[in-house]
Amino acid sequence: MSLPEIAEVLIVGAGPTGLACALSLHQKGCRNITVVDAAETNANGSRAMVVHAATLEASSIGVAQSLVDAGNPTKTIKGYDLGGSGLVTIADFGSLKSSTQFPFLLVIPQTVTERVLGEHVRAAGIKVLRPFKAVGIQPDQHDKEYTRVLFESGQTVKARYVIGADGARSAIRQAAGIEFMDPSAAPSAPAASSESQGQVALGDVTYTTPQPTLLDEPLFIFSHDGLFLSAPMRVSEGEPSRTYRIVCGVPPNDKAPPSRPDKHYLQGLFNKSGLIVATGGRSYQDIVIDKVAWSTRYRARSSIADTFFTRLEGGQGGAILLIGDAAHIHSPAGGQGMNLGLRDAVSLGTALAPLLASSSLDDAPLQAWADKRRQLGLAIINFTKSIRGVAGGHNGGGMVWIGGVIPVPIQWSTLRSWGFWVLNRSPWLQGLVAWRLSGLGTI
Numbered sequence: 072m073s074l075p076e077i078a079e080v081l082i083v084g085a086g087p088t089g090l091a092c093a094l095s096l097h098q099k100g101c102r103n104i105t106v107v108d109a110a111e112t113n114a115n116g117s118r119a120m121v122v123h124a125a126t127l128e129a130s131s132i133g134v135a136q137s138l139v140d141a142g143n144p145t146k147t148i149k150g151y152d153l154g155g156s157g158l159v160t161i162a163d164f165g166s167l168k169s170s171t172q173f174p175f176l177l178v179i180p181q182t183v184t185e186r187v188l189g190e191h192v193r194a195a196g197i198k199v200l201r202p203f204k205a206v207g208i209q210p211d212q213h214d215k216e217y218t219r220v221l222f223e224s225g226q227t228v229k230a231r232y233v234i235g236a237d238g239a240r241s242a243i244r245q246a247a248g249i250e251f252m253d254p255s256a257a258p259s260a261p262a263a264s265s266e267s268q269g270q271v272a273l274g275d276v277t278y279t280t281p282q283p284t285l286l287d288e289p290l291f292i293f294s295h296d297g298l299f300l301s302a303p304m305r306v307s308e309g310e311p312s313r314t315y316r317i318v319c320g321v322p323p324n325d326k327a328p329p330s331r332p333d334k335h336y337l338q339g340l341f342n343k344s345g346l347i348v349a350t351g352g353r354s355y356q357d358i359v360i361d362k363v364a365w366s367t368r369y370r371a372r373s374s375i376a377d378t379f380f381t382r383l384e385g386g387q388g389g390a391i392l393l394i395g396d397a398a399h400i401h402s403p404a405g406g407q408g409m410n411l412g413l414r415d416a417v418s419l420g421t422a423l424a425p426l427l428a429s430s431s432l433d434d435a436p437l438q439a440w441a442d443k444r445r446q447l448g449l450a451i452i453n454f455t456k457s458i459r460g461v462a463g464g465h466n467g468g469g470m471v472w473i474g475g476v477i478p479v480p481i482q483w484s485t486l487r488s489w490g491f492w493v494l495n496r497s498p499w500l501q502g503l504v505a506w507r508l509s510g511l512g513t514i
């Protein structure tokens with residue numbers, strides 16, 4: 072497949088956000104859309120594991136039911152607090168039923184989400200052109216409203232709107248000269264060193280024996296200095312949930328995990344997770360990892376683009392827009408990243424489609440879109456940092472001081488256990504946690 076010479080809209084990157092944006096524009100009547108991706112085939116990996124209610128609600132692109140059919144709708148998130156509170160209900164998504172038609176957390180591997188989006192893109196007649204790696208942009212010499220996107224192959228495409236959906240290392244963002252950094256870092260700090268939260272090793276695994284029923288739903292285990300998560304997932308159509316995503320905090324004094332943790336490495340972290348206490352004293356030999364379908368390591372950091380919308384040549388040239396990881400990245404805590412990206416994508420379609428239909432040059436709607444999405448990105452960065460804080464990422468084994476006149480030192484994990492004790496007795500709080508995670512009220 073070859074590249075066209077000209078496109079009204081050129082979407083660079085066919086990850087979840089690029090595909091969702093193409094669908095959103097198509098659904099609103101735009102037909103001159105070109106989608107390109109650097110990779111020969113889609114091989115982005117399992118990565119994000121949940122789709123939240125707000126994302127399903129925002130899916131005016133017609134994929135919500137297909138996603139629900141392919142995933143595991145889950146009503147609650149449970150946690151086991153080894154510090155003393157035992158089994159705790161952290162979030163009750165069922166309580167969202169008066170606010171959404173999707174009162175659940177949809178557990179679904181990103182590979183399946185991308186497969187569903189890809190099927191809808193194909194059904195809409197939109198082709199993803201591969202492998203075409205964008206390497207630069209420049210203003211068009213003759214038509215100042217257009218941008219030329221340069222590809223590694225030497226070809227160029229002239230586009231009126233260029234949408235950078237090309238992930239955290241976005242070539243489009245860099246070529247447009249848009250800064251990308253942690254909003255709480257000093258202005259001169261480079262993005263990669265601006266935040267260095269704990270490392271995690273994660274994998275999609277199967278076990279040699281049937282699992283305790285406690286693992287039938289997403290379960291966090293909170294220990295003095297670490298965090299462990301297990302969640303059952305369906306990776307193939309029609310298959311019961313025999314694959315589990317496990318996320319294991321790597322103890323601070325351990326070496327960095329390997330880039331593709333194998334089953335021995337994951338089993339080692341698994342054995343230290345405290346699951347034996349949570350499952351009523353089963354021996355570790357009962358819970359043995361059989362196969363690792365996918366695995367990786369992750370060091371959470373946060374960055375956000377200075378702007379999600381710009382025009383080249385001091386505001387006179389072609390339009391560049393950023394969505395998804397190209398615009399913001401943060402810790403996977405709370406499963407917010409891909410969800411925010413998908414909602415960026417759907418809302419950009421809504422903002423851009425009327426401009427395309429009327430050939431309007433008014434930038435106000437795009438600027439308003441960009442400002443709103445950036446505000447939401449900042450809010451999510453703060454939110455994920457606070458989740459990490461509660462989980463123990465910042466201060467797991469440390470002391471905090473409480474009290475006014477006579478301050479008293481107390482273990483952070485003890486304070487957290489008190490919080491869990493209260494949370495476990497308050498359905499209202501469990502609903503509030505579900506509401507915050509779901510993204511409802513922000514879209």
Ligand SMILES: Cc1cc2nc3c(=O)[nH]c(=O)nc-3n(C[C@H](O)[C@H](O)[C@H](O)COP(=O)(O)OP(=O)(O)OC[C@H]3O[C@@H](n4cnc5c(N)ncnc54)[C@H](O)[C@@H]3O)c2cc1C
Nearest residue numbers: 084086087088109118119205237238395396403406408409
């Ligand atoms: C290890 C890991 C675990 C994660 N876990 C979670 C989680 O639990 N929950 C959660 O919500 N999020 C998680 N995320 C984040 C989530 O995966 C991303 O938010 C999501 O993939 C963003 O989608 P995207 O389409 O913006 O970017 P991407 O998925 O990165 O897709 C970008 C696409 O652009 C293409 N591309 C890149 N450069 C170019 C170029 N120069 N030219 C053309 N094409 C290009 C790539 O091939 C790719 O297909 C995780 C990420 C990682 C890495």
